[in-house]
Amino acid sequence: MSGVLGVTLRGMEALPVEVEVEITGGLFAISIVGMPDVAVKESRERVRAALRSIGLTLKGRVSVNLAPADIPKEGALLDLPIALGMMKASGILSNCPKALYMGELALDGRLRRVRGAVPAAFLARNLNIPLYVPSENAEEVALVKGVEAYCADSLGELAMMITGAEESRPVPPAYIPDTDVNADPDFADIKGQAAARRAAEIAAAGHHNMLLVGSPGSGKTLIAKALAGILPPLNDEELVETLLVRSTLGLDTKPTRERPFRVVHFTASTVSICGGGNNLRPGEVSLAHRGVLFLDEYTEFRRDLTESLRAPIEDGFISVSRAAGTVTYPSRVLLVLAANPCACGYYGDPVMKCKCSSLDIERYKRKLSGPIMDRIDLHIHVPRLTPEELLMLSNKGAPPEPSSVIRERVIKARKIQQDRWKEFNLVCNAELPEKLVKRCLTLSDEVRNYLATMAAKLNLSGRGLSRVMKVSRTIADLAGEEEITKKHMAEALMYREK
Numbered sequence: 001m002s003g004v005l006g007v008t009l010r011g012m013e014a015l016p017v018e019v020e021v022e023i024t025g026g027l028f029a030i031s032i033v034g035m036p037d038v039a040v041k042e043s044r045e046r047v048r049a050a051l052r053s054i055g056l057t058l059k060g061r062v063s064v065n066l067a068p069a070d071i072p073k074e075g076a077l078l079d080l081p082i083a084l085g086m087m088k089a090s091g092i093l094s095n096c097p098k099a100l101y102m103g104e105l106a107l108d109g110r111l112r113r114v115r116g117a118v119p120a121a122f123l124a125r126n127l128n129i130p131l132y133v134p135s136e137n138a139e140e141v142a143l144v145k146g147v148e149a150y151c152a153d154s155l156g157e158l159a160m161m162i163t164g165a166e167e168s169r170p171v172p173p174a175y176i177p178d179t180d181v182n183a184d185p186d187f188a189d190i191k192g193q194a195a196a197r198r199a200a201e202i203a204a205a206g207h208h209n210m211l212l213v214g215s216p217g218s219g220k221t222l223i224a225k226a227l228a229g230i231l232p233p234l235n236d237e238e239l240v241e242t243l244l245v246r247s248t249l250g251l252d253t254k255p256t257r258e259r260p261f262r263v264v265h266f267t268a269s270t271v272s273i274c275g276g277g278n279n280l281r282p283g284e285v286s287l288a289h290r291g292v293l294f295l296d297e298y299t300e301f302r303r304d305l306t307e308s309l310r311a312p313i314e315d316g317f318i319s320v321s322r323a324a325g326t327v328t329y330p331s332r333v334l335l336v337l338a339a340n341p342c343a344c345g346y347y348g349d350p351v352m353k354c355k356c357s358s359l360d361i362e363r364y365k366r367k368l369s370g371p372i373m374d375r376i377d378l379h380i381h382v383p384r385l386t387p388e389e390l391l392m393l394s395n396k397g398a399p400p401e402p403s404s405v406i407r408e409r410v411i412k413a414r415k416i417q418q419d420r421w422k423e424f425n426l427v428c429n430a431e432l433p434e435k436l437v438k439r440c441l442t443l444s445d446e447v448r449n450y451l452a453t454m455a456a457k458l459n460l461s462g463r464g465l466s467r468v469m470k471v472s473r474t475i476a477d478l479a480g481e482e483e484i485t486k487k488h489m490a491e492a493l494m495y496r497e498k
């Protein structure tokens, strides 16, 4: 008895599952063994109805075994291989080609979209066997290069394909999205905020984490979101990486070159942010992979939550250990934090009066410290514009620069960095490890002396010092200049917390 191959997911990885079916005489019953979860157990009813839709009525005792027995099987994606196994055991399917089969069955035999088609495509490629998926999964599978994949709308169509009665339908060629991306919101729509706009450009160019401090209504969220729109478009490899996360979660997998932008609220759980839980799914930090992770109202976040983010932010990946094993998710994000300037929110506001005592303000400022804050390169104040300022801005001067123009400069600066750090396999200045900073970022005597004086004044730590140097490198790259000048350094120092 040889089985039909299906898949189950562990974290973002697809694992092969062999489905073996045996039918013996006796009263009708279906049993499934091999650590199935509730959804797999429920597949009994779906599969039975779907088989009836193609004219097969099951009789006798049907035993389904899912191997290997020590891996938990989850979800409805095993419906299809179970149905094929039953067809084989009943003798109506003489030949079932060696391939990976995945899909959920509707009662009328239609194949429904399942999560995990992208990891399954990677598995099929590694095993060097074809993959059969529901047509609704075809688009995401097509983006994985070098995999032989077919799709069908229903169990009936698929059966015709594998018996050779009908030609197998290859998944259509991948829709490769345009490298142009639409920024929404666009910096052209953001009034004023020259300092934040400049800092966002530096953040995007060198992949520097940023903190925005401002009163409610100053537009911090808007700036964070617009930042995602000036990042370079995702390249093919990065696009598939982001697709892998979304496919694992069963989310929309329409291919796009736009960078992800994910907002995390302080009420979120550690699992929802970092991933894990019983089903080992990736969290927000992985959904933001290759894009922007935005933590609004940062001072409200619990310490344990920000502490748990430290490693994924630093390492670019996150490991979660459970009884079922250890899984790794990607988490290379640009971190943007937003916070009010004080507990009431209006310290330094041009119109509203701050109600906090100086003690309150000191206490509040202490919240803006800790392991995550150490990893922030750019501290920016985002003032709320007064109604007069807003009016004046709408009547005067040239319109603000659109995101597409800023993005062009960012792409140019990234290219310079990529070439420079090629030997270390790094793509941007922020990735440069601390031990390489002093060796690789040379400063003239004048700039070094200036930095030393300022570092003492600002009480910068060693880590802070290398962060300033990396930012100054990015500023010089944006200017297209080979040498870091005093002007670049002065600007980089401006973004340190005061």
Ligand SMILES: [Zn+2]
Binding pocket: 342, 343, 344, 345, 346, 347, 354, 355, 356
């Ligand atoms: Zn206040």
